[in-house]
Amino acid sequence: MITNLIILLLVGSLVGAASGYLGSFMVVKRMSLVGDALSHVALPGMAIAMMLSVSPMLGAFTALTIAIVGIWYLAEHSEIYPEALVGVFFTASLAIGLLITPEPELFEALFGNIETITISDGIAILVASVLIFVLTRIISKRLLLGIVSEDLAKAGSVNTSKINLIYLFLVGLVVALGVKFVGTLLTGALVIIPAVTAKNIAKSIKWFQIYSIIFGVLSVVMGILISRLISIPSGPSIVLVSIFFFLGSYFVKIAK
Amino acid sequence: MATDILTVSNLSIDFDGHEVIDDLNLDVVRDSTVAVIGPNGSGKTVFFKALLGLIDYAGQVNWHKEAKIGYVPQKLSVSKDLPLTVMEFLELKEKDHHKITEVLRLVGFKNKAEHIHHDVRVLKTRLGSLSGGELQRIMMAYALLGDPNVLLLDEPTAGVDISGEETFYELFAKLKKDKDLTIIFISHDLEVVNKYADKIIKLTHDH
Numbered sequence: 263m264i265t266n267l268i269i270l271l272l273v274g275s276l277v278g279a280a281s282g283y284l285g286s287f288m289v290v291k292r293m294s295l296v297g298d299a300l301s302h303v304a305l306p307g308m309a310i311a312m313m314l315s316v317s318p319m320l321g322a323f324t325a326l327t328i329a330i331v332g333i334w335y336l337a338e339h340s341e342i343y344p345e346a347l348v349g350v351f352f353t354a355s356l357a358i359g360l361l362i363t364p365e366p367e368l369f370e371a372l373f374g375n376i377e378t379i380t381i382s383d384g385i386a387i388l389v390a391s392v393l394i395f396v397l398t399r400i401i402s403k404r405l406l407l408g409i410v411s412e413d414l415a416k417a418g419s420v421n422t423s424k425i426n427l428i429y430l431f432l433v434g435l436v437v438a439l440g441v442k443f444v445g446t447l448l449t450g451a452l453v454i455i456p457a458v459t460a461k462n463i464a465k466s467i468k469w470f471q472i473y474s475i476i477f478g479v480l481s482v483v484m485g486i487l488i489s490r491l492i493s494i495p496s497g498p499s500i501v502l503v504s505i506f507f508f509l510g511s512y513f514v515k516i517a518k
Numbered sequence: 519m520a521t522d523i524l525t526v527s528n529l530s531i532d533f534d535g536h537e538v539i540d541d542l543n544l545d546v547v548r549d550s551t552v553a554v555i556g557p558n559g560s561g562k563t564v565f566f567k568a569l570l571g572l573i574d575y576a577g578q579v580n581w582h583k584e585a586k587i588g589y590v591p592q593k594l595s596v597s598k599d600l601p602l603t604v605m606e607f608l609e610l611k612e613k614d615h616h617k618i619t620e621v622l623r624l625v626g627f628k629n630k631a632e633h634i635h636h637d638v639r640v641l642k643t644r645l646g647s648l649s650g651g652e653l654q655r656i657m658m659a660y661a662l663l664g665d666p667n668v669l670l671l672d673e674p675t676a677g678v679d680i681s682g683e684e685t686f687y688e689l690f691a692k693l694k695k696d697k698d699l700t701i702i703f704i705s706h707d708l709e710v711v712n713k714y715a716d717k718i719i720k721l722t723h724d725h
Contacts, residue, residue: 290597290599290600290601403610406602406610407610409600410594410596410600410602410607410610410645411591411594411596413567413570413572413589413591414589414591414594414660416570416571416572417570417572417587417589417591418589418611418664461599461601464601465601465603465642465644466601466602466603466606466642467601467602467603467606468606469601470601
């Protein structure tokens with residue numbers, strides 16, 4: 263277990279930064295709800311991992327990868343975005359997850375528990391965060407062009423289908439990283455809320471991404487500190503801090 | 519001897535269950551200008567999408583191996599919400615700011631040439647906040663940034679005011695004079711079509 267608060271905050275910052283960065287694309291791709299619903303899929307994966315005594319994070323990531331290939335396939339093969347279907351599928355997996363997760367671990371799986379983060383979790387988070395930043399940076403121009411116009415991207419010989427799959431895979435990875443900090447119910451929030459907050463105040467894509475990363479880091483760091491200070495679970499604490507920032511940015515936006 | 523930059527043979531396109539294009543054959547000579555005309559719904563845009571390989575079709579579309587295509591889509595709708603500035607959009611294709619400034623002048627930001635450097639209003643504006651005409655010019659600039667030798671223009675002057683429209687076609691004429699450039703454009707304006715096109719393709723409903 264990582265007991266050193268400073269190291270815990272550093273690992274948490276990595277998760278916050280990676281979530282914020284990826285979230286900035288999710289929000290402008292108009293996939294916010296998918297990002298949120300996606301996190302629920304992590305629960306059955308974690309439950310099965312616990313039964314098999316392997317890392318819950320690995321279980322969450324496996325379940326998320328399966329779900330992501332499903333979303334990607336549907337998005338590629340239908341004209342309209344299958345939002346309703348996605349909603350049904352994810353709620354179903356949450357229900358199944360609730361049934362099969364062992365009772366003592368359920369609360370922890372749903373809302374996160376930073377007391378259980380191990381050194382190897384920390385190392386996995388470090389490696390995965392670096393991977394997320396590097397890969398996202400590599401595909402970011404093509405991803406953005408696809409957001410402006412799918413036709414323009416394809417005409418510029420961008421394989422939008424492949425880029426979208428890589429992107430969704432990274433989202434699955436970041437959601438899996440977040441489960442120990444904020445739990446499966448709230449990890450989608452960590453991807454979406456800092457990005458929406460940043461969008462309220464950013465004037466360019468560059469600052470949108472920078473603000474999004476900053477709000478992601480601040481939410482996790484302040485959330486962990488508050489949860490320690492007044493002994494509440496870390497998940498709700500982190501999410502409420504991020505919502506506090508969101509409200510602030512909203513007032514800045516309407517005041518302009 | 520003039521070479522063909524594009525050869526289309528037996529092209530048929532099914533779109534939403536009905537045949538939009540039926541057995542179309544076409545050769546486009548390098549450095550020529552081709553206009554595509556026809557009523558709404560006759561498949562002009564769909565035809566372009568097939569040329570670009572964006573949709574499925576039957577038959578052959580063969581571009582010359584040296585073809586470098588710049589595409590200006592028809593009225594793009596960009597969300598006002600997207601915090602992407604004009605500069606950032608153009609940077610998706612070109613890092614060199616001098617080249618960006620150069621094409622912006624070409625597409626008619628000419629009168630404000632100094633402003634591109636000093637008063638960077640256009641460059642800092644969100645892509646989604648531009649007027650229809652401005653967006654069309656920016657899309658034109660985007661297409662030109664890749665230094666193409668083929669331009670596919672889907673109603674390039676839709677939403678552009680009349681003086682801007684002239685600038686556009688003058689620009690095409692000027693570009694063609696300076697370099698090898700094949701232009702294929704969709705237009706409703708017969709005056710423009712007759713003035714600039716070497717060849718006219720008319721798409722119809724009746725098949």
